[in-house]
Amino acid sequence: MVAIHSYSAITLLTVAAFVGGGVAQSSCEPSIPPRPSPTAYPYHPAKNHEVSPPRTKTCYVQAFGNGQDDSQTIFSALKACNNGGTVALLDAQYTIARPLDLTFLNAVDLVIAGEVSFTPDIAFWTANSLKYSYQTSALFWQIGGTDVNIYGGGTINGNGQVYWDALITNSSVVRPHLMGIMGLQGGTISNLNLKNPPNWFHFVANSSDVLFDSMKMTAISNDTHPAANSDGWDLYRSDSIVVQNSYIYNDDDCVSFKPNSTNIVVQHLVCVGSHGISVGSLGQYAGEVDIAENLYIYNISMTNATDGARIKILPGVAPGSNATGVGGGSGYVRNVTYNGMHDVNDAYAIELNQCYESSTTLCAKYPSSILIEDILFQDFTGTASTKYAPIVGTLVCSSTAVCQNIVAENINITTPTGVTAEWTCTNVDKSTLAINCV
Ligand SMILES: *[C@@H]1O[C@H](CO)[C@@H](O)[C@H](O)[C@H]1NC(C)=O
Ligand SMILES: *[C@@H]1O[C@H](CO)[C@@H](O)[C@H](O)[C@H]1NC(C)=O
Ligand SMILES: *[C@@H]1O[C@H](CO)[C@@H](O)[C@H](O)[C@H]1NC(C)=O
Ligand SMILES: *[C@@H]1O[C@H](CO)[C@@H](O)[C@H](O)[C@H]1NC(C)=O
Ligand SMILES: *[C@@H]1O[C@H](CO)[C@@H](O)[C@H](O)[C@H]1NC(C)=O
Ligand SMILES: *[C@@H]1O[C@H](CO)[C@@H](O)[C@H](O)[C@H]1NC(C)=O
Ligand SMILES: *[C@@H]1O[C@H](CO)[C@@H](O)[C@H](O)[C@H]1NC(C)=O
Numbered sequence: 001m002v003a004i005h006s007y008s009a010i011t012l013l014t015v016a017a018f019v020g021g022g023v024a025q026s027s028c029e030p031s032i033p034p035r036p037s038p039t040a041y042p043y044h045p046a047k048n049h050e051v052s053p054p055r056t057k058t059c060y061v062q063a064f065g066n067g068q069d070d071s072q073t074i075f076s077a078l079k080a081c082n083n084g085g086t087v088a089l090l091d092a093q094y095t096i097a098r099p100l101d102l103t104f105l106n107a108v109d110l111v112i113a114g115e116v117s118f119t120p121d122i123a124f125w126t127a128n129s130l131k132y133s134y135q136t137s138a139l140f141w142q143i144g145g146t147d148v149n150i151y152g153g154g155t156i157n158g159n160g161q162v163y164w165d166a167l168i169t170n171s172s173v174v175r176p177h178l179m180g181i182m183g184l185q186g187g188t189i190s191n192l193n194l195k196n197p198p199n200w201f202h203f204v205a206n207s208s209d210v211l212f213d214s215m216k217m218t219a220i221s222n223d224t225h226p227a228a229n230s231d232g233w234d235l236y237r238s239d240s241i242v243v244q245n246s247y248i249y250n251d252d253d254c255v256s257f258k259p260n261s262t263n264i265v266v267q268h269l270v271c272v273g274s275h276g277i278s279v280g281s282l283g284q285y286a287g288e289v290d291i292a293e294n295l296y297i298y299n300i301s302m303t304n305a306t307d308g309a310r311i312k313i314l315p316g317v318a319p320g321s322n323a324t325g326v327g328g329g330s331g332y333v334r335n336v337t338y339n340g341m342h343d344v345n346d347a348y349a350i351e352l353n354q355c356y357e358s359s360t361t362l363c364a365k366y367p368s369s370i371l372i373e374d375i376l377f378q379d380f381t382g383t384a385s386t387k388y389a390p391i392v393g394t395l396v397c398s399s400t401a402v403c404q405n406i407v408a409e410n411i412n413i414t415t416p417t418g419v420t421a422e423w424t425c426t427n428v429d430k431s432t433l434a435i436n437c438v
């Protein structure tokens with residue numbers, strides 16, 4: 001196939017404002033890494049994702065260099081090559097110093113071969129990042145629209161260190177998430193390195209039919225102030241999402257299914273240091289309906305984590321209680337399978353907690369309005385850490401009435417010392433749990 005490169009619209013953009021940088025045809029056309037064609041495998045959501053047609057024009061973005069802001073050039077290139085083109089960032093270093101609202105994208109590929117770095121300017125991003133009320137989220141950029149592929153083997157660097165350092169003295173410092181995937185219908189994000197997010201790596205909201213593949217994500221502090229809240233993927237109001245074949249080194253959830261995550265497949269991940277693959281928290285807000293349904297989690301390697309498989313749900317609240325954000329929400333967690341997890345040095349291999357952030361007494365009195373049903377934990381191997389030994393996992397429901405058909409089979413989690421592993425099982429039908437409940 002011969003790609004047709006169209007530069008007519010682009011030349012107009014190489015105006016004086018872009019001296020040193022710009023969007024242009026390169027004198028000798030650099031080669032663009034080919035678009036990978038990842039497909040969901042071996043599991044896929046009921047509705048398989050469509051494959052993008054080939055792109056027919058290319059916009060090369062030349063970096064200004066020396067830490068100068070490339071955001072306007074990248075924006076202009078995406079405008080020029082939107083609707084059927086490829087935007088190529090092939091230079092070694094790009095800097096983004098202003099927020100980018102890229103929710104207009106349609107049928108476009110963004111190739112990142114070098115490094116895209118967000119300026120470590122807390123004051124600027126505090127004032128200018130894109131804000132969402134859900135979990136008081138802030139974003140450097142947001143990517144949305146239809147049929148978007150992002151790939152190229154390069155790196156996206158959030159320069160999180162300065163934010164983690166600032167957090168020590170100010171717990172409310174605004175920390176943007178690294179990748180805002182906002183209202184993206186159809187697309188792939190693959191073959192990229194993500195580094196040091198100030199907050200989460202990915203916030204995926206209002207999106208559907210998006211596949212994440214072959215991502216390498218690391219949040220590593222270079223001083224005594226640890227990385228903070230470096231969740232791998234937080235899925236919210238999103239359907240038919242696949243996350244696969246990736247490595248995540250972080251200190252919070254590896255993947256988190258927030259309210260209204262449906263038809264999700266997570267497979268072949270290596271997670272190190274995390275808080276596990278987590279449903280929730282759900283039920284935080286009275287009056288809200290939270291749903292997590294049809295989640296399939298397959299073949300996960302989980303090392304040095306607080307949890308392997310995790311479901312955290314808040315219970316009800318006492319009538320007349322005026323506290324907000326501490327439970328009382330309704331909804332359900334339904335049809336969730338964890339099939340195949342290898343645990344190494346994790347505090348709990350499984351933690352199902354329907355009394356999250358509550359005392360057991362209050363939780364028993366005011367059971368959760370979020371029904372948990374049809375949950376399968378299957379084929380777990382490995383060893384827990386010494387943290388709660390000989391307890392290697394815990395399943396605590398607020399009442400059997402709101403915790404139905406919880407199944408654990410072929411679970412072989414050992415203790416570090418070799419003494420018999422024990423499990424905490426509260427308000428849950430033990431007859432379907434092939435574990436040593438004590
Ligand atoms: C902490 O950061 C917040 C958000 O930027 C700001 O409003 C507040 O003034 C800061 N507090 C201190 C003590 O610097
Ligand atoms: C998702 O869509 C809703 C409805 O259009 C909007 O209110 C919300 O701001 C969007 N994004 C997030 C993160 O909630
Ligand atoms: C740690 O990271 C910060 C921010 O990127 C940088 O300024 C500093 O030089 C680094 N320190 C070391 C010891 O690498
Ligand atoms: C599980 O995932 C790992 C990659 O994390 C892969 O190497 C391995 O082949 C997978 N196992 C199965 C049974 O698919
Ligand atoms: C989640 O879906 C339920 C049912 O459709 C709806 O009532 C609720 O408002 C949704 N929540 C969010 C945060 O979109
Ligand atoms: C449960 O979820 C799986 C995918 O995770 C799906 O294939 C299956 O159809 C769902 N079952 C029901 C009853 O919806
Ligand atoms: C897990 O933690 C142990 C103890 O701190 C460490 O030796 C090991 O290298 C860690 N594993 C990984 C994969 O980082």
Ligand SMILES: *[C@@H]1O[C@H](CO)[C@@H](O)[C@H](O)[C@H]1NC(C)=O
Binds near residue numbers: 323
């Ligand atoms: C909320 O409850 C506390 C104690 O239960 C009470 O002191 C406070 O006045 C209440 N606030 C409102 C706004 O009702």
Ligand SMILES: *[C@@H]1O[C@H](CO)[C@@H](O)[C@H](O)[C@H]1NC(C)=O
Binds near residue numbers: 414
């Ligand atoms: C459980 O795993 C241990 C190794 O971690 C192995 O020695 C043991 O045979 C396994 N037990 C079963 C019943 O498979």
